[in-house]
Amino acid sequence: MQAIVCHELSGPAALRLTEIAEPFPGPGQVRIRVRACGVNFADSLITRGQYQKQPQPPFSPGFEVSGEILELGAGVNGVVIGQRVIAMTPHGGYAEQVIADITRCVAMPAAMSWEHGAAFPVVFGTSHVALSHRARLRAGETLVVHGAAGGVGLTAIAIGKxxxxTVIATANGPEKLAVARAHGADHLIDASREDVRTRIRELTDGRGADVVYDPVGGELFTASLRSIAFAGRIVIIGxxxxxxPQIPANHLLVKNVDVIGLNWPAYAELNPRVMTESFQTLMQWYLDGAIVPHVSATYPLAEAIEALNQVLLRKSTGKVVLLMDRRD
Structure with a gap:
């Protein structure tokens, strides 16, 4: 079978399409025929040796796949061969087959396409847990979403709504802001041209934002801290x-601000109930038509480096997805 393999920790350019042996599931695992794999910024980190849980080469990147179960490991029940699933993997998704723990697999609705399945778990899971569980976002509050046209940004808009x-979206340039508007943002700020701090305060009548969703950091975090409402919450996504950013603690004290970190994959191991309940909610929203993954580009497995570069260079909006077989 074919896979995109990282042989050295020197970044995405070192990835190579390689023939490898088919994997075999261990106890509590399943072997999946991968139909599609989501591409994420973190895929670049793992190829540089900078990810939180770092495998040693050789390995394949890829944290989220959609596909069909090919084989059951010992002790696996409740699923059958041929069943459609979405799986979260520690790595390995850039391949025609992958091994996944059954506890990290979710039944995939028949109405969901392979593209949507692979584009769904990381971005929607991250945003839902961040906003509902961590930031405690409530109806009637004002949410600022930075990087709003990106993979997690668009899902944060949808979940915020x-x-x-009320959602304020920041992004660079009119084209990306138009995408954010199309996905439900109430107000737009061009971070490349406007003073973000001033505009947030203007749009909230001087009160500031109740919640800020920040996958960007840097100057945008500073602007957020200076335009957050009393008892506001800033969620750090990446x-x-x-x-x-380095946070001056006196700013937190004066305005009773919470700065909250989110390591979404950690819930699978340390508190899986949170992730399970989140996915139940998200799947129902999807089936109801309330949320829809935005896939801006698809690539074959052989063009995985180009796909990842689209994400790294911020040329994409929403999600980029690898399709293993374009004939399906």
């Missing part, structure tokens, strides 16, 4: 800007 918030 589902939870009853640092796409490459700059990890």
């Amino acid at each position: 589902q939870l009853g918030a 640092f796409a800007s490459g700059i990890v």
Whole structure:
């Protein structure tokens, strides 16, 4: 079978399409025929040796796949061979087959396409747990979403609206802001041209935002801290800007601000109930038509490096997905 393999921790450019042996499931695992795999910013981190749980080469990137179960490991029950599933994997999704723990597999509705299945878990799971569980976003509050046209950004807009918030979206340039608007944002801020801090305060009549969803960091985090409402909450999702902010604790004290971290994959191991309940809610919203993954581009497995570069260079909106077989 074919896979995109990382042989050294030097970044995405070192990835190579390689023939490898078929994997075999261990106890509590299943072997999945991968139909599609979501592409994420973190895929680049794992190829550089910078991910939280770092495998040693050789390995394949890829944290989320959709596909069909090919084989059951010992002790697996409740699923059958041929069943459609979405699976979250520690790595390995850039391949025609992958092994996944059955506890990290979710039944995939027949109405859901392979593309949507692979584009669903990381971005929607991250945003839902971040906003509902961690930030405690309530109806009537104001939510600021940074990087709003990106993979997690668009899902944060959709989930914010589902939870009853007024959503302010920030992004660079009119094209990306138009995408954010199309996905439900109430107000738009061009972070490349406007003063984000000033605009947030203007749009909230000087009160500030109740919740900020920040996958970017850097200057946007500073603007958020200076425009957050009393008892507001800032959720840190990541640092796409490459700059990890340093937080002056006195700012938190004066305005009773919460700065909240989110490591979404950790819930699968440390508190799986949170992830399970989140997915139940999200799947129902999907079936109701309330949320829909936005896939801006698809690539064959052989073009995985180009797909990942689209994400790293911020040329994409929403999700980029690898399709293993375009004939399906």
